[in-house]
Amino acid sequence: xxxxxxxxxxxxxxxxxxxxxxxxxxxxxxxxxxxxxxxxxxxxxxxxxxxxxxxxxxxxxxxxxxxxxxxxxxxxxxxxxxxxxxxxxxxxxxxxxxxxxxxxxxxxxxxxxxxxxxxxxxxxxxxxxxxxxxxxxxxxxxxxxxxxxxxxxxxxxxxxxxxxxxxxxxxxxxxxxxxxxxxxxxxxxxxxxxxxxxxxxxxxxxxxxxxxxxxxxxxxxxxxxxxxxxxxxxxxxxxxxxxxxxxxxxxxxxxxxxxxxxxxxxxxxxxxxxxxxxxxxxxxxxxxxxxxxxxxxxxxxxxxxxxxxxxxxxxxxxxxxxxxxxxxxxxxxxxxxxxxxxxxxxxxxxxxxxxxxxxxxxxxxxxxxxxxxxxxxxxxxxx
Numbered sequence: 001x002x003x004x005x006x007x008x009x010x011x012x013x014x015x016x017x018x019x020x021x022x023x024x025x026x027x028x029x030x031x032x033x034x035x036x037x038x039x040x041x042x043x044x045x046x047x048x049x050x051x052x053x054x055x056x057x058x059x060x061x062x063x064x065x066x067x068x069x070x071x072x073x074x075x076x077x078x079x080x081x082x083x084x085x086x087x088x089x090x091x092x093x094x095x096x097x098x099x100x101x102x103x104x105x106x107x108x109x110x111x112x113x114x115x116x117x118x119x120x121x122x123x124x125x126x127x128x129x130x131x132x133x134x135x136x137x138x139x140x141x142x143x144x145x146x147x148x149x150x151x152x153x154x155x156x157x158x159x160x161x162x163x164x165x166x167x168x169x170x171x172x173x174x175x176x177x178x179x180x181x182x183x184x185x186x187x188x189x190x191x192x193x194x195x196x197x198x199x200x201x202x203x204x205x206x207x208x209x210x211x212x213x214x215x216x217x218x219x220x221x222x223x224x225x226x227x228x229x230x231x232x233x234x235x236x237x238x239x240x241x242x243x244x245x246x247x248x249x250x251x252x253x254x255x256x257x258x259x260x261x262x263x264x265x266x267x268x269x270x271x272x273x274x275x276x277x278x279x280x281x282x283x284x285x286x287x288x289x290x291x292x293x294x295x296x297x298x299x300x301x302x303x304x305x306x307x308x309x310x311x312x313x314x315x316x317x318x319x320x321x322x323x324x325x326x327x328x329x330x331x332x333x334x335x336x337x338x339x340x341x342x343x344x345x346x347x348x349x350x351x352x353x354x355x356x357x358x359x360x361x362x363x364x365x366x367x368x369x370x371x372x373x374x375x376x377x378x379x380x381x382x383x
Contacts, residue, residue, distance in 0.1 A: 037241065037248045043184075043233050044177075044240070045191035051181035057093035058166070059185075062158060065095065069151040072122035072142040079122040084115040084154075095162055098169065102308035103161035106332075107154065114157075118142065118150035128289060128339040139290035141297075147339030148330055149297035156298055159209055160305030163187075164260060168313040171253060180236045187260065193229045195219065196383050213263040215376045216270070219383065224263050231255040261314055264302055265359050268324075269373045271299035276352040279345050289342040296338050296352075300330035307332060316362050327355040 065087035072079040085108060089096045096104055107114045117135075124136025126143045135144040143149050167186040170179050184190070188208025196202060197211030206214045210225070217223030235252035238245040275295040278288050306314055307321050322332055329337040329351070341348045360370050377383075 034247050035244055037234070037238060037245055039234050039237050043191040043193065044236060047177065048181045048191050051178040052185040055182055055185050057091055058095065058098065061087060061091045061093065061095050062162070066155045069118060069154050072118055072151060073137060073140055075125070075137050076123055079119055081115045081119040084118065088115070095158065098166035099158065099162045100165050100308050103157060103305060114150045114153050117144045118154070121145070121150065128293070128343050131339065138293070139287055141290050141294045143293060144336070146336040147293045148300070148336040149294055152294065152297040152301040153304060154301070156301030157305035159302065160264060160309060163208060164306075165309055168257070168310070175239060175249070177236060177239050180232065180239055183256070184232055189232070195225050196378050198378055198383065201383070209260060209263055212267045215378050216263060216266045216373060218372060218375070218377050219381055224259050224266065228256060228259040228263075231259060257313055258315060261306070261316065262363055264306065265316070265363055266373045268299045268302045269356050269359055269370060271295045271302075272352050272356050273374045275341070276349060279341065279349045279352075284342060292342055293338055296328055296341060297330070300325060300328045304330070304332065320358065320362055324355050324358050327351040327358065
């Protein structure tokens with residue numbers, strides 16, 4: 001072995017060793033070597049209005065689509081598939097452009113897409129014990145022939161498939177304080193973090209998933225709303241401080257993702273609790289039956305919207321989503337049978353408790369948490 005070769009080999013070993021040391025230091029930076037972060041008590045609102053202005057056309061399109069779908073809840077009111085699809089695809093900032101491809105396909109599929117099914121049901125009438133061919137209005141809800149409320153599949157599904165999906169896509173590029181503001185806007189919150197969706201008390205209350213977070217939060221400062229408030233403040237502060245604080249940024253972002261998803265699941269559980277309680281109470285009339293079908297459809301919509309969201313952005317798997325949707329009699333890959341909850345209660349009701357147990361297992365909710373999800377704390381506490 002030549003002397004020059006030995007020198008080169010020794011030099012390579014030194015460089016390799018130095019690289020390993022640097023990598024080790026980088027890994028440890030997230031623990032004892034990282035700088036401390038002084039987290040303020042409030043979210044910095046400077047720039048929020050400007051940074052979120054570009055998001056407003058998207059939200060306007062969402063509200064336009066929801067409003068169009070809700071027209072079908074009126075007896076004799078026809079809603080065209082074309083008008084729904086137009087609200088989804090048109091505008092300065094279309095919903096279609098930021099919705100998961102899977103969910104967009106479920107909305108727009110010819111003949112059996114959510115838009116088509118809602119349109120076919122509109123103008124008709126529905127009765128669970130003698131179902132018409134295409135469905136229709138039952139009390140104040142427009143249901144398809146299987147008792148599934150397509151308006152809720154659309155409205156609640158888009159909260160995950162569009163708003164959450166788009167918020168997460170923003171984190172893939174250059175991460176700035178504007179990104180944080182835009183995520184907060186899509187979440188439905190604002191820098192004041194009111195912990196209330198009550199428009200009677202506030203001119204700009206929480207909405208979308210932030211509004212549901214407020215309903216699930218008992219106001220003690222430890223609930224999901226409060227946890228996400230702290231995570232957003234931490235995220236904003238870390239981004240403001242720069243790359244030396246990236247570990248704090250990444251931890252806060254992970255917390256926001258999980259909390260956002262947990263709030264969605266907690267609201268699904270809330271809907272299931274309410275429908276199961278009515279079923280168990282017995283003495284169902286048409287108003288209660290309609291409410292049950294509405295609640296279960298809403299739960300299915302909330303959950304279905306997370307199907308095919310990228311795996312790095314959610315805890316629940318598509319297979320687990322499919323299991324719960326099947327228990328709700330609203331499977332993703334075949335016709336629903338939601339009506340059976342009110343026509344065959346004795347055999348169907350236990351599916352609802354099984355669905356809650358599945359979600360509890362996925363997210364590790366305690367029994368006390370699952371019980372607390374029965375509440376709308378905004379209403380209970382009049383806040």
